[in-house]
Amino acid sequence: MKALSALIGRNIKLFFKDKGLFFSALITPLILLVLYVTFLGNTYRSSFLSALPEGFTVADGLIDGLVGGQLISSLLAVCSVTVAFCSNLLMVQDKVTGARQDLTVTPVKRSVLALSYYIATAVSTLIIFLITACAGFLYLAKVGWYLSVTDILLIFADVFLLVLFGTALSSIINVFLTTQGQMSAVGTLVSAGYGFLCGAYMPISNFSDGLQKVLSFLPGTYGTSLLRNHAMRGVFTEMANSGFPEEVITGIRDSVDCNLYFFDRSVETGTMYGILFGAAVAAIAVYVLICKMKRT
């Protein structure tokens, strides 16, 4: 335990003292937030309005809240992996600088070393995530606030699980990287691809049936859906209170992936939590196992 806590402390300290690591991790979600608001906001808004049945009018604030909820949930879903990749750069950096040699020459077990990188990255990512979430909430407060305290707590719970999963995923990939060049290349690929795979850039409901079925096997998809559910629940309640028919609301929920289907079977939010948690635990186990088996 002494070794584990010392290593976690070292890794977190290094992350926040290394301005390159810290700012690159912090700036990624903030840039994404600006890009989402600037480029995707209007697209989402038009898409909602065109999806409404003829004769329905929706208050601007409600639409803004809906668009804002979708933007924030997309942002947090993507960042769970991209920020974890940035934060996890230390693992590769230690190989580049030789510090890893200095750590492995001690009696500390490889599994402890692996776990220390994991926990430190998860903590650093969570801190960045909380900053991002707060920035997102400020945006929502400006455009249309429909969140309850429970929603906020559930969003934090979603974020926590996504960070556990994203950190484990980045750890499994990073463990094979030995240069910062490889790290940047993989980081770019993952951040570009993961947004589509988890349904953050485009709702999965827009994809073909076959692709939807394939994506339903990926745990990240359920993380995005959980965030969507909790970030947009208040808006849907308000819509219902305003007299929107149930089928219209269900249609909108389907179109933004609040309702996910595994081979035509609706997946409940409890099941989504189970899938995400199980995937995170499995990924951590795989990562620790790889580290134990690898000699260098």
Added chain:
Amino acid sequence: MKNVIEIQHLSKSFGDIKAVQDLSFHVRQGQLFAFLGINGAGKSTTISILCGQLPKDGGTVTIDGADLDRNIDVVKQNLGVVFQNSVLDKALSVRDNLKSRAALYGIVGKAFEDRLQELAALLDFSDLLKRTVGKLSGGQRRRIDIARALLHSPKILILDEPTTGLDPQTRKLLWDVVTQLRTENHMTVFLTTHYMEEAADADYVIILDSGKIAAEGTPLQLKNTYTGDFITLYDTNETQVRALGVPYETLHGDVYRLAIPDTRAATQLITAHPTLFTDYEIVKGKMDDVFLAVTGKSLVGGEQA
């Protein structure tokens, strides 16, 4: 003194390249053991295997009675390593670096503070504790590297080219500390170096070439076996030196260096020409000459020449 390192038939290949081939040697407790070879000779591979960082293909390694394959944690507890390049965290302070590393050996709290004070006094870095490692000079950083290697009071200190690029003052401090540790604690020092004058002070030397032992022995044994004596002759002229009929080289002006097979031959030469040998000195060959004779290669300032 018992053998503190025993290596038997060690071998390691990287694809077609045989980095280490059937290497067998031992190191006695308290010895200053020098491991010489050009880059790629197999020194770093051997050290990496010794430290448990690289799996071996064959052979056995025993450190202070503990088998590397069966008791790697015990082996690691007995080893302190000063790497070729500083591997401490440059963004952290000296104290934070040493604190995080000490914890990996279970040294925390008061035990760490006490050890830190001892090492800071020994290596004279009390005033550097709050400084960021990345902002230290090369010599200062080296002192911290050594302190890090000594944190857990290891029985064996591995110094992998520890003085390359260091100023003379830090180099002297390093060797003074090493000598003190060997004298007071019977610490064994396993040294790789490109500086032959450092190898000349070793108790035992192994010269490695292409992954195999090319020569081994005490510096004196190696000098006697692989080089002759040299007479440096002053205040004469080249015609007289040439007339002696022995190989020579002009050092500068009227100073010449004669190569003689051994001390007996040198004595004979001097007594046969008493009028010529009025100002001279006889020296044994240097470790550079040994290295050149054994490997056909020379080491100059850390590079193969």
